[in-house]
Amino acid sequence: MKLHEYQSKQIFSRYGIPIPKGKVATTASEAKQIAEELGGRVVIKSQVLVGGRGKAGGIKVAKDPAEAELFAAQILSMEIKGLPVRKVLVDEAAAIEQEIYLGITNDRAEKKPVIMASAAGGVEIEDVARTNPEKIIKVHVNPLLGIKDYQTRDIAAGIDLPRENWKSFGEILKALWQVYNDNDATLAEINPLIIGKDKRLVALDGKMLIDDNALFRHPELAEMRDTDEDAPSEVEARKYGLTFIKLDGNIGCMVNGAGLAMASMDILKFFGGEPANFLDIGGGAGADKVSAAMRIILGDPNVKAILFNIFGGITRCDEVAKGILIAMAEVKPKVPMVVRLVGTNAEEGRAMLANANMITAETLADAAQKAVAAAKGA
Numbered sequence: 001m002k003l004h005e006y007q008s009k010q011i012f013s014r015y016g017i018p019i020p021k022g023k024v025a026t027t028a029s030e031a032k033q034i035a036e037e038l039g040g041r042v043v044i045k046s047q048v049l050v051g052g053r054g055k056a057g058g059i060k061v062a063k064d065p066a067e068a069e070l071f072a073a074q075i076l077s078m079e080i081k082g083l084p085v086r087k088v089l090v091d092e093a094a095a096i097e098q099e100i101y102l103g104i105t106n107d108r109a110e111k112k113p114v115i116m117a118s119a120a121g122g123v124e125i126e127d128v129a130r131t132n133p134e135k136i137i138k139v140h141v142n143p144l145l146g147i148k149d150y151q152t153r154d155i156a157a158g159i160d161l162p163r164e165n166w167k168s169f170g171e172i173l174k175a176l177w178q179v180y181n182d183n184d185a186t187l188a189e190i191n192p193l194i195i196g197k198d199k200r201l202v203a204l205d206g207k208m209l210i211d212d213n214a215l216f217r218h219p220e221l222a223e224m225r226d227t228d229e230d231a232p233s234e235v236e237a238r239k240y241g242l243t244f245i246k247l248d249g250n251i252g253c254m255v256n257g258a259g260l261a262m263a264s265m266d267i268l269k270f271f272g273g274e275p276a277n278f279l280d281i282g283g284g285a286g287a288d289k290v291s292a293a294m295r296i297i298l299g300d301p302n303v304k305a306i307l308f309n310i311f312g313g314i315t316r317c318d319e320v321a322k323g324i325l326i327a328m329a330e331v332k333p334k335v336p337m338v339v340r341l342v343g344t345n346a347e348e349g350r351a352m353l354a355n356a357n358m359i360t361a362e363t364l365a366d367a368a369q370k371a372v373a374a375a376k377g378a
Protein backbone atom coordinates (compact mmCIF):
# COMPACT_ATOMS: atom_id res chain seq x y z
CA MET A 1 0.00 0.00 0.00
CA LYS A 2 1.29 3.44 -0.94
CA LEU A 3 1.05 6.36 1.42
CA HIS A 4 0.72 9.94 0.25
CA GLU A 5 3.58 12.36 0.81
CA TYR A 6 1.70 14.20 3.54
CA GLN A 7 0.93 10.93 5.35
CA SER A 8 4.53 9.74 5.13
CA LYS A 9 5.82 13.07 6.38
CA GLN A 10 3.40 13.05 9.31
CA ILE A 11 4.83 9.68 10.31
CA PHE A 12 8.40 10.95 9.81
CA SER A 13 7.64 13.90 12.02
CA ARG A 14 6.35 11.69 14.84
CA TYR A 15 9.76 9.99 14.81
CA GLY A 16 11.58 13.30 15.05
CA ILE A 17 12.51 13.83 11.41
CA PRO A 18 12.26 17.55 10.63
CA ILE A 19 9.64 18.38 7.99
CA PRO A 20 8.36 21.74 6.71
CA LYS A 21 5.26 23.23 8.30
CA GLY A 22 2.23 22.59 6.13
CA LYS A 23 -1.35 21.44 5.68
CA VAL A 24 -3.48 19.64 3.14
CA ALA A 25 -6.09 21.48 1.05
CA THR A 26 -8.77 20.22 -1.28
CA THR A 27 -9.74 23.60 -2.74
CA ALA A 28 -7.81 26.61 -4.01
CA SER A 29 -9.32 28.95 -1.41
CA GLU A 30 -8.31 26.58 1.36
CA ALA A 31 -4.79 26.58 -0.07
CA LYS A 32 -4.78 30.38 -0.02
CA GLN A 33 -5.88 30.42 3.60
CA ILE A 34 -3.14 27.98 4.59
CA ALA A 35 -0.60 30.13 2.73
CA GLU A 36 -1.78 33.14 4.72
CA GLU A 37 -1.40 31.23 7.98
CA LEU A 38 2.11 30.10 7.03
CA GLY A 39 3.08 33.57 5.82
CA GLY A 40 5.57 34.12 3.02
CA ARG A 41 6.40 31.70 0.21
CA VAL A 42 4.78 28.29 0.06
CA VAL A 43 5.07 25.26 -2.17
CA ILE A 44 1.90 23.70 -3.61
CA LYS A 45 2.33 19.96 -3.96
CA SER A 46 -0.08 17.60 -5.71
CA GLN A 47 -0.89 14.54 -3.59
CA VAL A 48 -1.14 11.66 -6.02
CA LEU A 49 0.29 8.19 -5.60
CA VAL A 50 2.86 8.39 -8.39
CA GLY A 51 6.43 9.58 -8.59
CA GLY A 52 7.77 12.38 -10.74
CA ARG A 53 5.20 14.97 -9.74
CA GLY A 54 7.76 17.74 -9.97
CA LYS A 55 8.61 16.97 -13.59
CA ALA A 56 4.92 16.69 -14.43
CA GLY A 57 4.25 20.23 -13.17
CA GLY A 58 2.56 19.07 -9.99
CA ILE A 59 4.90 20.96 -7.62
CA LYS A 60 5.01 24.76 -7.72
CA VAL A 61 6.52 27.41 -5.47
CA ALA A 62 4.20 30.38 -4.86
CA LYS A 63 5.49 33.77 -3.73
CA ASP A 64 2.32 34.86 -1.91
CA PRO A 65 -1.18 33.64 -0.93
CA ALA A 66 -2.72 34.92 -4.17
CA GLU A 67 -0.27 32.91 -6.24
CA ALA A 68 -0.81 29.92 -3.91
CA GLU A 69 -4.51 30.07 -4.76
CA LEU A 70 -3.79 30.28 -8.48
CA PHE A 71 -1.29 27.39 -8.48
CA ALA A 72 -3.54 25.26 -6.26
CA ALA A 73 -6.42 25.79 -8.70
CA GLN A 74 -4.18 24.75 -11.60
CA ILE A 75 -2.76 21.72 -9.83
CA LEU A 76 -6.16 20.58 -8.49
CA SER A 77 -7.46 20.45 -12.06
CA MET A 78 -4.54 18.36 -13.29
CA GLU A 79 -4.21 14.69 -13.98
CA ILE A 80 -0.77 13.22 -13.33
CA LYS A 81 -0.03 9.94 -15.09
CA GLY A 82 -3.77 9.32 -15.35
CA LEU A 83 -4.55 10.13 -11.72
CA PRO A 84 -6.72 13.15 -10.91
CA VAL A 85 -5.27 15.46 -8.25
CA ARG A 86 -7.79 15.75 -5.41
CA LYS A 87 -5.56 17.17 -2.70
CA VAL A 88 -2.58 19.47 -2.46
CA LEU A 89 -0.11 19.85 0.35
CA VAL A 90 0.70 23.46 1.11
CA ASP A 91 4.13 23.58 2.74
CA GLU A 92 6.33 26.44 3.81
CA ALA A 93 8.77 26.86 0.92
CA ALA A 94 12.35 25.91 1.65
CA ALA A 95 15.49 27.65 0.44
CA ILE A 96 17.57 24.77 -0.86
CA GLU A 97 21.34 24.51 -0.86
CA GLN A 98 21.65 20.81 -1.64
CA GLU A 99 19.28 17.89 -2.33
CA ILE A 100 20.22 14.52 -0.85
CA TYR A 101 18.60 11.17 -1.51
CA LEU A 102 18.01 8.88 1.47
CA GLY A 103 15.96 5.70 1.36
CA ILE A 104 15.56 2.29 2.98
CA THR A 105 14.12 -0.68 1.15
CA ASN A 106 14.39 -4.48 1.06
CA ASP A 107 17.24 -6.04 -0.83
CA ARG A 108 15.71 -9.38 -1.68
CA ALA A 109 18.93 -10.87 -3.03
CA GLU A 110 20.76 -10.05 0.23
CA LYS A 111 17.68 -10.85 2.34
CA LYS A 112 18.29 -7.64 4.26
CA PRO A 113 17.10 -4.07 4.34
CA VAL A 114 19.41 -1.70 2.52
CA ILE A 115 20.05 2.00 3.05
CA MET A 116 20.65 3.99 -0.11
CA ALA A 117 22.04 7.49 -0.06
CA SER A 118 23.30 9.96 -2.61
CA ALA A 119 24.57 13.50 -2.69
CA ALA A 120 22.83 13.80 -6.06
CA GLY A 121 19.24 13.65 -4.79
CA GLY A 122 16.17 15.30 -6.26
CA VAL A 123 14.09 14.69 -9.32
CA GLU A 124 16.94 13.19 -11.37
CA ILE A 125 17.72 10.32 -9.00
CA GLU A 126 16.51 7.67 -11.49
CA ASP A 127 18.92 9.03 -14.10
CA VAL A 128 21.73 9.02 -11.54
CA ALA A 129 20.95 5.38 -10.73
CA ARG A 130 21.17 4.53 -14.43
CA THR A 131 24.14 6.60 -15.55
CA ASN A 132 26.22 7.03 -12.38
CA PRO A 133 25.28 4.16 -10.07
CA GLU A 134 28.52 4.71 -8.10
CA LYS A 135 27.03 7.98 -6.87
CA ILE A 136 24.50 6.01 -4.83
CA ILE A 137 25.98 4.28 -1.84
CA LYS A 138 24.36 1.23 -0.33
CA VAL A 139 24.73 -0.11 3.19
CA HIS A 140 22.90 -3.18 4.43
CA VAL A 141 21.24 -3.27 7.81
CA ASN A 142 21.17 -6.21 10.17
CA PRO A 143 17.52 -6.04 11.24
CA LEU A 144 18.33 -7.42 14.70
CA LEU A 145 20.97 -4.79 15.39
CA GLY A 146 19.44 -1.83 13.61
CA ILE A 147 21.59 1.04 12.39
CA LYS A 148 24.87 1.62 14.18
CA ASP A 149 26.69 4.93 14.58
CA TYR A 150 29.62 3.82 12.44
CA GLN A 151 27.19 3.17 9.59
CA THR A 152 25.62 6.62 9.77
CA ARG A 153 29.15 8.11 9.75
CA ASP A 154 30.22 5.93 6.82
CA ILE A 155 27.22 7.07 4.84
CA ALA A 156 27.64 10.74 5.78
CA ALA A 157 31.27 10.55 4.68
CA GLY A 158 30.32 8.58 1.57
CA ILE A 159 28.03 11.36 0.34
CA ASP A 160 30.50 14.11 1.34
CA LEU A 161 28.05 15.58 3.80
CA PRO A 162 29.41 18.71 5.54
CA ARG A 163 30.69 17.81 9.00
CA GLU A 164 28.28 20.14 10.75
CA ASN A 165 25.32 18.03 9.46
CA TRP A 166 26.61 14.61 10.52
CA LYS A 167 24.94 14.52 13.91
CA SER A 168 21.55 15.53 12.59
CA PHE A 169 21.95 13.17 9.61
CA GLY A 170 22.65 10.28 11.97
CA GLU A 171 19.52 11.05 13.96
CA ILE A 172 17.40 11.30 10.82
CA LEU A 173 18.74 8.05 9.42
CA LYS A 174 18.10 6.20 12.68
CA ALA A 175 14.61 7.66 12.85
CA LEU A 176 13.97 6.61 9.24
CA TRP A 177 15.04 3.11 10.18
CA GLN A 178 12.52 3.11 13.06
CA VAL A 179 9.82 4.37 10.69
CA TYR A 180 10.66 1.58 8.26
CA ASN A 181 10.88 -1.14 10.87
CA ASP A 182 7.95 -0.21 13.13
CA ASN A 183 5.51 0.22 10.26
CA ASP A 184 6.41 -2.89 8.24
CA ALA A 185 7.35 -0.65 5.34
CA THR A 186 8.91 -2.00 2.17
CA LEU A 187 10.14 1.50 1.35
CA ALA A 188 10.77 4.60 3.43
CA GLU A 189 12.30 7.34 1.32
CA ILE A 190 13.23 11.00 1.63
CA ASN A 191 13.95 12.61 -1.71
CA PRO A 192 15.04 15.28 -1.33
CA LEU A 193 16.46 15.50 2.14
CA ILE A 194 17.71 19.03 1.83
CA ILE A 195 20.47 21.07 3.34
CA GLY A 196 18.78 24.45 3.55
CA LYS A 197 20.40 27.83 3.12
CA ASP A 198 20.15 27.91 6.91
CA LYS A 199 22.32 24.72 6.92
CA ARG A 200 19.56 22.63 8.50
CA LEU A 201 18.51 19.21 7.22
CA VAL A 202 14.80 18.91 6.36
CA ALA A 203 12.78 16.13 4.71
CA LEU A 204 11.13 17.98 1.84
CA ASP A 205 9.45 14.93 0.32
CA GLY A 206 8.39 11.60 1.79
CA LYS A 207 7.35 8.28 0.39
CA MET A 208 6.35 5.07 2.13
CA LEU A 209 5.16 1.71 0.91
CA ILE A 210 3.60 -0.58 3.49
CA ASP A 211 3.58 -4.36 3.19
CA ASP A 212 -0.09 -5.23 2.56
CA ASN A 213 0.35 -8.50 4.39
CA ALA A 214 1.30 -6.65 7.57
CA LEU A 215 -1.61 -4.22 7.56
CA PHE A 216 -3.59 -6.42 9.91
CA ARG A 217 -1.30 -5.27 12.71
CA HIS A 218 -1.39 -1.61 11.68
CA PRO A 219 -5.07 -0.65 11.64
CA GLU A 220 -4.12 3.05 11.81
CA LEU A 221 -2.13 2.68 8.57
CA ALA A 222 -4.80 0.56 6.89
CA GLU A 223 -7.18 3.46 7.50
CA MET A 224 -4.89 5.79 5.57
CA ARG A 225 -5.46 3.88 2.36
CA ASP A 226 -6.59 6.12 -0.46
CA THR A 227 -9.01 3.92 -2.38
CA ASP A 228 -9.64 6.77 -4.80
CA GLU A 229 -6.89 5.51 -7.00
CA ASP A 230 -7.55 1.77 -6.94
CA ALA A 231 -9.78 0.05 -9.48
CA PRO A 232 -13.30 -0.10 -7.89
CA SER A 233 -13.34 -3.86 -8.41
CA GLU A 234 -10.16 -4.18 -6.35
CA VAL A 235 -11.67 -2.11 -3.53
CA GLU A 236 -14.77 -4.33 -3.53
CA ALA A 237 -12.62 -7.48 -3.55
CA ARG A 238 -10.63 -6.26 -0.56
CA LYS A 239 -13.88 -5.80 1.36
CA TYR A 240 -14.63 -9.52 0.98
CA GLY A 241 -11.04 -10.64 1.66
CA LEU A 242 -10.52 -11.77 -1.92
CA THR A 243 -7.13 -11.47 -3.57
CA PHE A 244 -8.03 -9.85 -6.86
CA ILE A 245 -6.09 -8.09 -9.57
CA LYS A 246 -7.81 -6.80 -12.66
CA LEU A 247 -6.13 -7.60 -15.97
CA ASP A 248 -6.84 -6.71 -19.59
CA GLY A 249 -8.05 -10.04 -21.04
CA ASN A 250 -11.58 -11.39 -21.51
CA ILE A 251 -11.69 -14.64 -19.55
CA GLY A 252 -12.75 -14.15 -15.94
CA CYS A 253 -11.06 -16.58 -13.57
CA MET A 254 -12.32 -17.81 -10.23
CA VAL A 255 -9.81 -20.06 -8.54
CA ASN A 256 -8.93 -21.09 -5.01
CA GLY A 257 -5.29 -20.77 -4.10
CA ALA A 258 -2.73 -18.36 -5.50
CA GLY A 259 -0.60 -21.08 -7.07
CA LEU A 260 -3.58 -22.67 -8.77
CA ALA A 261 -4.69 -19.22 -9.96
CA MET A 262 -1.29 -18.60 -11.53
CA ALA A 263 -1.35 -22.06 -13.14
CA SER A 264 -4.86 -21.43 -14.47
CA MET A 265 -3.79 -18.14 -16.03
CA ASP A 266 -0.72 -19.78 -17.57
CA ILE A 267 -2.73 -22.54 -19.13
CA LEU A 268 -5.35 -20.12 -20.48
CA LYS A 269 -2.53 -18.23 -22.18
CA PHE A 270 -1.03 -21.49 -23.40
CA PHE A 271 -4.27 -22.23 -25.25
CA GLY A 272 -4.45 -18.74 -26.71
CA GLY A 273 -6.68 -17.04 -24.13
CA GLU A 274 -6.18 -13.89 -22.07
CA PRO A 275 -7.21 -13.81 -18.39
CA ALA A 276 -9.37 -10.85 -17.32
CA ASN A 277 -8.18 -11.09 -13.75
CA PHE A 278 -6.23 -12.89 -11.11
CA LEU A 279 -8.57 -14.03 -8.38
CA ASP A 280 -7.86 -16.20 -5.40
CA ILE A 281 -10.98 -16.82 -3.32
CA GLY A 282 -8.75 -18.38 -0.66
CA GLY A 283 -9.09 -21.56 1.33
CA GLY A 284 -12.46 -22.38 2.87
CA ALA A 285 -14.36 -19.66 1.01
CA GLY A 286 -18.08 -19.75 1.72
CA ALA A 287 -20.95 -19.01 -0.62
CA ASP A 288 -20.96 -15.27 0.21
CA LYS A 289 -17.35 -14.86 -0.89
CA VAL A 290 -17.95 -16.84 -4.04
CA SER A 291 -20.96 -14.79 -5.03
CA ALA A 292 -19.06 -11.54 -4.31
CA ALA A 293 -16.21 -12.79 -6.49
CA MET A 294 -18.63 -13.60 -9.27
CA ARG A 295 -20.27 -10.17 -9.11
CA ILE A 296 -16.83 -8.56 -9.32
CA ILE A 297 -15.80 -10.65 -12.33
CA LEU A 298 -19.10 -9.99 -14.12
CA GLY A 299 -18.82 -6.28 -13.39
CA ASP A 300 -16.00 -6.15 -15.95
CA PRO A 301 -17.57 -5.52 -19.38
CA ASN A 302 -14.56 -7.13 -21.10
CA VAL A 303 -15.40 -10.53 -19.64
CA LYS A 304 -16.68 -12.87 -22.36
CA ALA A 305 -16.42 -16.15 -20.46
CA ILE A 306 -15.68 -17.36 -16.95
CA LEU A 307 -13.49 -20.22 -15.88
CA PHE A 308 -14.11 -21.71 -12.44
CA ASN A 309 -11.22 -23.88 -11.40
CA ILE A 310 -11.79 -25.17 -7.90
CA PHE A 311 -9.68 -27.69 -6.12
CA GLY A 312 -11.63 -28.72 -3.05
CA GLY A 313 -9.38 -29.21 -0.05
CA ILE A 314 -10.36 -26.96 2.80
CA THR A 315 -12.69 -25.29 0.33
CA ARG A 316 -15.79 -27.41 -0.21
CA CYS A 317 -16.99 -27.71 -3.79
CA ASP A 318 -20.66 -27.75 -2.70
CA GLU A 319 -20.14 -24.38 -0.94
CA VAL A 320 -18.62 -22.98 -4.10
CA ALA A 321 -21.50 -24.36 -6.17
CA LYS A 322 -23.94 -22.74 -3.74
CA GLY A 323 -22.14 -19.40 -4.17
CA ILE A 324 -22.25 -19.69 -7.92
CA LEU A 325 -26.00 -20.40 -7.83
CA ILE A 326 -26.65 -17.45 -5.49
CA ALA A 327 -24.66 -15.13 -7.74
CA MET A 328 -26.36 -16.45 -10.88
CA ALA A 329 -29.77 -15.77 -9.39
CA GLU A 330 -28.65 -12.25 -8.50
CA VAL A 331 -26.73 -11.11 -11.55
CA LYS A 332 -28.13 -13.37 -14.29
CA PRO A 333 -24.88 -13.67 -16.24
CA LYS A 334 -25.07 -13.81 -20.01
CA VAL A 335 -21.55 -15.09 -20.61
CA PRO A 336 -20.70 -18.79 -20.95
CA MET A 337 -19.22 -20.38 -17.85
CA VAL A 338 -16.85 -23.32 -17.69
CA VAL A 339 -16.56 -25.13 -14.41
CA ARG A 340 -14.07 -27.65 -13.13
CA LEU A 341 -14.63 -28.93 -9.62
CA VAL A 342 -12.31 -31.52 -8.10
CA GLY A 343 -11.81 -32.69 -4.53
CA THR A 344 -13.88 -32.34 -1.38
CA ASN A 345 -17.61 -32.68 -2.12
CA ALA A 346 -17.04 -32.33 -5.88
CA GLU A 347 -19.86 -34.80 -6.62
CA GLU A 348 -22.33 -32.77 -4.58
CA GLY A 349 -21.12 -29.56 -6.19
CA ARG A 350 -21.47 -30.89 -9.71
CA ALA A 351 -24.95 -32.22 -8.95
CA MET A 352 -26.00 -28.78 -7.71
CA LEU A 353 -24.76 -27.16 -10.92
CA ALA A 354 -26.17 -29.83 -13.23
CA ASN A 355 -29.15 -27.70 -14.23
CA ALA A 356 -27.31 -24.38 -14.16
CA ASN A 357 -26.46 -24.28 -17.84
CA MET A 358 -22.71 -24.46 -17.33
CA ILE A 359 -20.03 -26.09 -19.43
CA THR A 360 -18.35 -28.77 -17.35
CA ALA A 361 -14.78 -29.97 -17.66
CA GLU A 362 -12.76 -32.79 -16.16
CA THR A 363 -9.16 -31.63 -16.43
CA LEU A 364 -7.60 -28.20 -16.26
CA ALA A 365 -6.42 -28.46 -19.88
CA ASP A 366 -9.93 -29.36 -20.98
CA ALA A 367 -11.42 -26.52 -18.93
CA ALA A 368 -8.95 -23.97 -20.29
CA GLN A 369 -9.58 -24.96 -23.92
CA LYS A 370 -13.34 -24.80 -23.40
CA ALA A 371 -13.03 -21.35 -21.77
CA VAL A 372 -10.84 -20.03 -24.59
CA ALA A 373 -13.31 -21.34 -27.18
CA ALA A 374 -16.27 -19.90 -25.27
CA ALA A 375 -14.63 -16.47 -25.02
CA LYS A 376 -14.09 -16.53 -28.79
CA GLY A 377 -17.79 -17.18 -29.20
CA ALA A 378 -17.28 -20.69 -30.52
Ligand code: GDP
Pocket residue numbers: 042043045050051052053054055059061091092093094095096099122123191192204205206
Ligand atom coordinates in the same frame (compact mmCIF):
# COMPACT_ATOMS: atom_id res chain seq x y z
P1 GDP B 1 8.49 14.55 -6.72
O1 GDP B 1 8.85 15.17 -8.02
O2 GDP B 1 7.19 13.82 -6.81
O3 GDP B 1 9.57 13.69 -6.15
O4 GDP B 1 8.24 15.76 -5.66
P2 GDP B 1 9.21 16.50 -4.62
O5 GDP B 1 8.45 16.81 -3.41
O6 GDP B 1 10.46 15.73 -4.41
O7 GDP B 1 9.55 17.86 -5.35
C1 GDP B 1 10.28 17.90 -6.55
C2 GDP B 1 11.30 18.98 -6.54
O8 GDP B 1 10.67 20.25 -6.32
C3 GDP B 1 12.32 18.87 -5.41
O9 GDP B 1 13.39 18.02 -5.76
C4 GDP B 1 12.77 20.31 -5.27
O10 GDP B 1 13.79 20.60 -6.21
C5 GDP B 1 11.53 21.10 -5.64
N1 GDP B 1 10.89 21.58 -4.40
C6 GDP B 1 10.02 20.92 -3.60
N2 GDP B 1 9.70 21.65 -2.53
C7 GDP B 1 10.40 22.81 -2.62
C8 GDP B 1 10.53 23.99 -1.80
O11 GDP B 1 9.94 24.11 -0.74
N3 GDP B 1 11.35 24.97 -2.26
C9 GDP B 1 12.03 24.87 -3.44
N4 GDP B 1 12.81 25.86 -3.80
N5 GDP B 1 11.95 23.78 -4.21
C10 GDP B 1 11.15 22.77 -3.83
Ligand code: MN
Pocket residue numbers: 122123191192205
Ligand atom coordinates in the same frame (compact mmCIF):
# COMPACT_ATOMS: atom_id res chain seq x y z
MN1 MN C 1 10.69 13.61 -4.48
